[in-house]
Amino acid sequence: IAGITQAPTSQILAAGRRMTLRCTQDMRHNAMYWYRQDLGLGLRLIHYSNTAGTTGKGEVPDGYSVSRANTDDFPLTLASAVPSQTSVYFCASSDSGLAGNEQFFGPGTRLTVL
Amino acid sequence: AQSVTQLDSHVSVSEGTPVLLRCNYSSSYSPSLFWYVQHPNKGLQLLLKYTSAATLVKGINGFEAEFKKSETSFHLTKPSAHMSDAAEYFCVVSPFSGGYNKLIFGAGTRLAVHP
Numbered sequence: 001i002a003g004i005t006q007a008p009t010s011q012i013l014a015a016g017r018r019m020t021l022r023c024t025q026d027m028r029h030n031a032m033y034w035y036r037q038d039l040g041l042g043l044r045l046i047h048y049s050n051t052a053g054t055t056g057k058g059e060v061p062d063g064y065s066v067s068r069a070n071t072d073d074f075p076l077t078l079a080s081a082v083p084s085q086t087s088v089y090f091c092a093s094s095d096s097g098l099a100g101n102e103q104f105f106g107p108g109t110r111l112t113v114l
Numbered sequence: 115a116q117s118v119t120q121l122d123s124h125v126s127v128s129e130g131t132p133v134l135l136r137c138n139y140s141s142s143y144s145p146s147l148f149w150y151v152q153h154p155n156k157g158l159q160l161l162l163k164y165t166s167a168a169t170l171v172k173g174i175n176g177f178e179a180e181f182k183k184s185e186t187s188f189h190l191t192k193p194s195a196h197m198s199d200a201a202e203y204f205c206v207v208s209p210f211s212g213g214y215n216k217l218i219f220g221a222g223t224r225l226a227v228h229p
Contacts, residue, residue, distance in 0.1 A: 004157075031215055040123075042204060042219030043158075050214055090157060097214045100146035100165050105157040 003027070004106035006091050012112045013081050021076040021109050023091030029104070031097040032074040033058075034066060036087040037108075043090065049074055050097030081113045116141045116209040120220035128228050133177075133192040135223045137205030140186060146208040147188045148217070149179055153201045161203070164188065175199070200227045 007022045025032065030051045035043040035058075045058030049068040063085060065077045074093075078085055089109045094101040121136040139147065149161040162173025169181045175198075179190045188205060205220040 033215075040221055042221045043217075044219070045217070048214045056214060092158075094215050099215055100208050101215050102148070102160055102163060103215065103217060105150075105159070107157045108155075 004091055004093060004104060006089075006106040006109050008109060009107070010110040010112075012114065013078075015082055015113055016080050019078045019081055019111070021078075021089055021091075021111070023074045023076070023106060024072050025074075025091075025093045025104075025106075026072065027093060027095075027104065028071060029093035029095050030071070031094045031101070032068065033092040033094075033103060034064070034074070034076045035090045035092065036060065036085075037090060038087050046076065046089075048097070081111075083113045085111065086113045087111060116145070116207055116218050118205050118207050118218055118220040120203075120205050120223050122223050123221065124224045124226070126226040126228065127195045129197055130194050133190070133195045133199065133225065135190040135203050135205075135225065137188045137190065137220060138186050139188060139205070139207045141207055141209045143209060144183075147179075147181060148206040148208065149173065149177070149188075149190050150204045150206060151201050152204065152222075158204065161190070195225075195227045197227050197229070200225055 004025045033048045034046040047066040049055045091106040092103040094103045117140045119138045147164040150158040162171045164181045172178045202222045
């Protein structure tokens with residue numbers, strides 16, 4: 001079934017550790033996104049990529065980095081995790097990076113930083 | 115600046131009664147507007163999308179929304195609630211943006227459906 005997969009499903013992490021959240025899509029979408037979801041705040045964009053080889057900063061990029069080596073994969077790295085990064089992380093993709101395109105979401109990764 | 119306000123954080127209805135989830139937006143341009151639904155411990159699924167065609171938009175599972183520019187509203191409705199409609203609903207605006215396909219999310223409305 002076409003869509004977006006994320007790994008791991010959940011993770012408990014000690015503060016200061018490095019962590020990479022994985023995201024893969026098989027829809028050949030050009031654009032991909034990482035969001036975090038916190039209670040009462042909806043989803044906030046961390047980083048985006050309009051096409052392979054390019055990335056950009058979203059609303060809350062500090063403490064996170066991304067790479068886009070190919071069309072399908074868009075990993076999110078926390079270089080040194082802090083408790084405020086405890087959240088549910090969603091990867092999404094859209095056919096293009098133009099405004100108004102529907103974004104398709106993965107199932108999410110629940111991350112707890114202690 | 116663009117923003118989205120969902121007027122109710124929680125809505126509770128009885129099965130078989132109408133659903134109304136309210137959303138107001140602020141945008142300098144004519145935006146695209148979406149409603150997404152999130153069932154517990156799941157990702158987000160698109161319910162419907164407005165992109166400056168018909169102002170009444172029909173979506174999946176019997177939901178629809180009406181774009182009212184004069185009121186800057188995009189309320190979500192359904193004539194008859196089902197138990198399976200219990201979920202969190204997000205109103206989303208996609209303003210014209212030079213950099214990327216930007217989505218601005220409301221804080222969400224949790225819909226409870228009682229037997």
